[in-house]
Ligand code: AMP
């Protein structure tokens with residue numbers, strides 16, 4: 152490749168610094184730490200193409216420097232972003248990017264502004280006691296799970312690449328270091344608003360809200376009360392997102408307010424995991440002792456986080472505190488309604504039932520089924536998929552997973568009588584999700600230098616609804632001896 156060609160594919164002049172410019176009180180210009188020996192582990196070519204980036208450039212030596220923050224394109228101003236966060240219920244007023252940098256914003260092929268962000272790029276002024284680093288396993292976990300979520304059509308930050316740094320990182324033992332390049336419609340969080348509010352600077356809070364409206368909800372600017380409209384839009388986005396998580400059995404694991412976006416994208420894949428057996432009390436995270444972020448608690452915790460957002464926005468709702476609170480409460484009441492509506496509609500689709508059916512018919516059917524799944528410790532994902540086959544007249548796979556198939560048969564007779572549409576079910580019930588035992592297998596192999604299992608898993612979960620011969624092991628439930636699953640946070 153000629154040097155002239157190279158200059159056309161680099162990011163020189165393509166990264167804006169809009170956040171840094173508009174919200175400088177919340178942005179500390181900073182540099183990544185040098186990496187000794189960058190090696191590409193995985194590159195998302197289709198995402199790169201959508202951003203107008205040349206995969207060959209990203210694979211090359213300059214590309215790897217860029218993907219580790221060691222080459223800053225001209226015009227870019229990498230910053231560590233400030234934010235606060237309620238972590239497991241207690242407020243940390245100054246969290247911020249302790250090991251991450253916002254490189255800048257890029258306009259994608261569809262004209263949308265997207266953050267390009269590095270995770271694991273070294274200590275920043277927000278690092279506190281942390282080393283600022285990340286290791287291969289957890290960065291690949293984020294890559295796998297975020298791309299699986301995207302493939303299922305669930306709003307999420309994306310993963311552009313994971314680059315091994317060549318630097319060992321101490322995590323109990325020495326593990327290989329890595330940097331993840333994350334792409335998001337922004338990194339504005341509930342915690343960003345908590346931070347702005349806590350500064351007491353009314354103009355900063357207003358500027359942050361205006362920035363959020365302009366980036367995510369431009370329609371709110373036309374509303375009679377733009378800031379209330381912003382809040383209502385975040386509520387609607389999160390209600391929809393939470394319903395989608397619940398419908399596919401996603402457990403985020405660390406729904407702190409710094410890990411909840413304003414855009415409605417899923418963010419921060421730390422201790423996340425998908426349900427194996429259906430059980431609302433499921434907790435995977437090793438640090439979630441009380442089950443605060445258990446699978447079944449997630450909608451309530453989202454509402455709790457949105458209440459913290461409301462508190463941060465109060466001065467923008469009304470000059471009189473009492474009236475501001477009343478407006479916030481009225482908006483917040485919409486969350487349960489919208490969540491329940493989205494979840495019920497989604498459940499109807501998972502069961503292939505027509506939309507016109509009355510809730511009085513579908514609700515008891517759904518409740519009874521979830522009771523059977525829980526009592527039978529039935530694998531969530533494979534059950535719903537096998538129900539598609541049942542709708543086509545082959546109930547054996549679905550019924551055989553129940554310790555008491557007769558109870559399922561009785562349920563299935565009532566369900567079949569409603570005329571379920573199997574094709575509709577197959578479009579929403581995934582065959583392939585990042586199953587816990589497969590994720591662990593891929594991460595362990597990649598950490599030891601073998602990237603094949605990672606690639607195999609990414610191929611499977613990249614087309615989650617499209618059942619393909621030869622991929623049976625990606626659709627199967629965890630082996631009996633896999634045992635109780637534990638995940639670890641922030642590593
Ligand atoms: P997380 O649990 O990933 O959402 O991170 C919570 C906070 O801890 C954020 O402010 C992170 O930037 C910070 N953090 C997590 N791990 C590290 C690390 N190894 N070094 C510095 N800061 C970290």
Ligand code: MG
Nearest residue numbers: 409410418419
């Ligand atoms: Mg976080």
